[in-house]
Amino acid sequence: MITPVQKLRSHSGRLPLLMLYLALPWLWAVWIVPWWVSLVALILVPVAAAMIVVAVFPAPLASRRASDDIQLSDAQIEKMREASSGLHNLLERWSTLSRNTGVNLESARQQVDDVILHSEAAVLEITNSFVGVTRKTRTQMEYALSLLQQAKVPGGNAAQKNEDLSLPEYIRASEAMLKSLTARLLHFSETSLELVQRQERVREQTRRIDDLLDQMTSLAGQVGRFALSTSAMVQGSRRDDFTNMADKVRGLSQAANDLSREVRQSLEGIKDEMSGAHTALNNMAREARTAAQQTIAEVEPLGKAMLAKNKQVADILDRINVAGNEIQQDINQIIIAMQFQDIIQQKLERLKTPVFTQVLDALRSLSDETRFLNQRINPKLLDVSGMTKTGPFRVARSGAVSTASTPEEQPTPAAPKLPGESSGKIELF
Amino acid sequence: MASILIVDDSTTMRQMVSFTLTSAGHKVLEAEGGDAAILLAKRNTFDLIIADVNMPGMNGIDLVRALRALPEYKFTPVLVLTTEDSVELKQKGKSAGATGWIVKPFNPEVLLSVLNKVLS
Numbered sequence: 001m002i003t004p005v006q007k008l009r010s011h012s013g014r015l016p017l018l019m020l021y022l023a024l025p026w027l028w029a030v031w032i033v034p035w036w037v038s039l040v041a042l043i044l045v046p047v048a049a050a051m052i053v054v055a056v057f058p059a060p061l062a063s064r065r066a067s068d069d070i071q072l073s074d075a076q077i078e079k080m081r082e083a084s085s086g087l088h089n090l091l092e093r094w095s096t097l098s099r100n101t102g103v104n105l106e107s108a109r110q111q112v113d114d115v116i117l118h119s120e121a122a123v124l125e126i127t128n129s130f131v132g133v134t135r136k137t138r139t140q141m142e143y144a145l146s147l148l149q150q151a152k153v154p155g156g157n158a159a160q161k162n163e164d165l166s167l168p169e170y171i172r173a174s175e176a177m178l179k180s181l182t183a184r185l186l187h188f189s190e191t192s193l194e195l196v197q198r199q200e201r202v203r204e205q206t207r208r209i210d211d212l213l214d215q216m217t218s219l220a221g222q223v224g225r226f227a228l229s230t231s232a233m234v235q236g237s238r239r240d241d242f243t244n245m246a247d248k249v250r251g252l253s254q255a256a257n258d259l260s261r262e263v264r265q266s267l268e269g270i271k272d273e274m275s276g277a278h279t280a281l282n283n284m285a286r287e288a289r290t291a292a293q294q295t296i297a298e299v300e301p302l303g304k305a306m307l308a309k310n311k312q313v314a315d316i317l318d319r320i321n322v323a324g325n326e327i328q329q330d331i332n333q334i335i336i337a338m339q340f341q342d343i344i345q346q347k348l349e350r351l352k353t354p355v356f357t358q359v360l361d362a363l364r365s366l367s368d369e370t371r372f373l374n375q376r377i378n379p380k381l382l383d384v385s386g387m388t389k390t391g392p393f394r395v396a397r398s399g400a401v402s403t404a405s406t407p408e409e410q411p412t413p414a415a416p417k418l419p420g421e422s423s424g425k426i427e428l429f
Numbered sequence: 430m431a432s433i434l435i436v437d438d439s440t441t442m443r444q445m446v447s448f449t450l451t452s453a454g455h456k457v458l459e460a461e462g463g464d465a466a467i468l469l470a471k472r473n474t475f476d477l478i479i480a481d482v483n484m485p486g487m488n489g490i491d492l493v494r495a496l497r498a499l500p501e502y503k504f505t506p507v508l509v510l511t512t513e514d515s516v517e518l519k520q521k522g523k524s525a526g527a528t529g530w531i532v533k534p535f536n537p538e539v540l541l542s543v544l545n546k547v548l549s
Contacts, residue, residue: 332537335445339534342439343512346483425514426543428529
């Protein structure tokens with residue numbers, strides 16, 4: 001307990017100033033009040049100041065400590081010292097943990113930033129590649145459709161018309177031309193058949209002439225034999241023989257006439273057939289020439305158009321091929337970008353285990369130790385079951401620290417490398 | 430056309446590698462870990478094996494070692510496809526019997542060219 005005298009002594013430095021403050025209200029009235037009133041008031045000023053110091057002013061710190069020291073027992077002081085030591089230890093650990101956690105979290109923040117950047121870049125790459133693939137696929141489709149949907153230019157010449165035909169129209173034009181050509185060939189075939197029939201008839205007439213010639217040969221033989229018979233008759237000079245001979249000669253003459261007529265008729269037939277064949281051949285040759293000219297007139301522009309169409313198809317196929325290669329490149333980019341998911345996952349795994357787990361473990365241990373110290377200070381809360389065994393260091397009932405596995409001793413996380421730093425490297429052993 | 434086994438715990442990676450290889454006409458089987466890969470390797474015959482390093486359970490280096498212990502895979506090419514690029518790990522892979530080391534992310538064209546080189 002602090003006595004008024006101790007309090008006055010401790011605040012003695014402030015007393016003159018306090019008395020001056022209290023005297024100031026009386027100084028201005030010295031000239032208007034009786035002198036004894038001023039004297040009494042100034043005498044009461046030190047008393048009022050002393051009363052204020054004793055009643056209002058707080059006791060000095062040193063005095064309060066001294067007073068507390070008096071109230072604490074030795075056991076309490078020892079306990080407080082242990083608690084203070086534990087608290088100091090705890091604060092040091094908190095400080096170390098905060099520092100290490102700060103470093104780890106800074107590293108984690110950088111890694112997370114890195115992951116976010118790479119994720120964003122990968123998503124952007126995938127999006128762009130998909131857009132590219134879609135655009136190029138549409139271009140390919142347009143190229144292919146341009147072959148099928150090319151409009152015909154009205155009023156152009158045949159070649160121009162053919163060049164401007166779409167592929168289906170071109171195929172239909174080719175088909176029509178082939179049909180026309182086939183019809184002409186069929187006509188030629190029919191005419192040729194007629195010529196063959198005429199030749200067959202000529203061959204028949206020729207065979208007929210052959211027969212007639214055989215008969216004429218036979219007739220000549222008979223004439224020879226008549227000549228021999230005539231010479232015999234001349235030697236015998238018989239009348240009947242001459243009459244018979246004359247009849248036979250007449251018969252032979254008639255037969256010769258008949259044969260000559262038939263030969264003439266056959267020759268006439270051959271002449272007619274040959275004339276007809278000549279006319280038919282002439283007609284066919286004329287028609288063939290006309291058909292050939294017509295075919296040339298149709299085929300030539302179609303051929304030119306075919307060359308142009310082939311070139312156009314080749315160009316479009318080249319473009320489609322180029323677009324296909326570009327699509328393949330885009331797909332490759334998508335594949336590369338999508339691999340960052342795996343890389344990011346591994347980066348996060350590297351963060352999760354060494355950084356966050358260690359920080360969480362250290363925080364859990366410090367929390368346990370804080371609770372333990374709190375219970376040491378307030379024994380009513382003491383519950384040591386399973387509390388001091390979980391931390392990286394253990395605090396005995398006496399407050400002594402038996403194990404000190406500080407966060408600094410734990411391995412720091414390996415800094416994950418950036419995915420782009422050495423990606424795609426290949427090494428064959 | 431070759432028969433290839435892909436070993437990776439990441440489904441995305443397996444799909445990416447599988448897509449690349451099947452597009453090139455290869456026959457592909459997948460395993461999500463070293464143990465599953467060993468089982469598949471015993472039941473099938475593969476011309477080539479592509480394995481990741483960081484996998485739960487048996488890691489890629491141990492897988493290479495286990496494969497080399499099998500008589501039928503003593504000389505089969507085994508490529509390691511990983512994000513790891515440390516010299517020590519590469520040396521471990523080489524010692525275990527890996528044929529090559531490819532760092533992710535891989536370029537499909539490059540992977541196929543390496544594949545053809547190794548298979549030839």
